[in-house]
Amino acid sequence: MKTTIEINDELFARSRKAAKREGKTLRALVEEGLRLALQARSQKTEPSFVMPVFGSGGLTDEFKNAGWSQIRDALYERHVEMPDEMPGQPKP
Numbered sequence: 545m546k547t548t549i550e551i552n553d554e555l556f557a558r559s560r561k562a563a564k565r566e567g568k569t570l571r572a573l574v575e576e577g578l579r580l581a582l583q584a585r586s587q588k589t590e591p592s593f594v595m596p597v598f599g600s601g602g603l604t605d606e607f608k609n610a611g612w613s614q615i616r617d618a619l620y621e622r623h624v625e626m627p628d629e630m631p632g633q634p635k636p
Contacts (some may be wrong), residue, residue, distance in 0.1 A: 563573040
């Protein structure tokens with residue numbers, strides 16, 4: 545099938561050089577690249593980042609239906625102690 549696509553100039557030049565170096569046509573190189581890209585997308589992969597889990601059981605009952613703002617506020621309320629004096633601030 546014939547089609548027209550726009551390709552970045554640098555990528556096109558590099559592709560032509562690679563095809564020539566490998567004794568392939570540009571068409572063969574493009575088809576190979578598309579096959580590899582589609583194959584990679586079709587394979588199930590593990591996420592690149594796995595969210596760390598501490599403990600087990602998920603959220604406590606208090607937060608199971610809570611929104612992020614309620615969870616955030618509780619974290620700051622319980623775990624952030626504000627100093628009596630902020631650096632660089634005059635004493636009251």
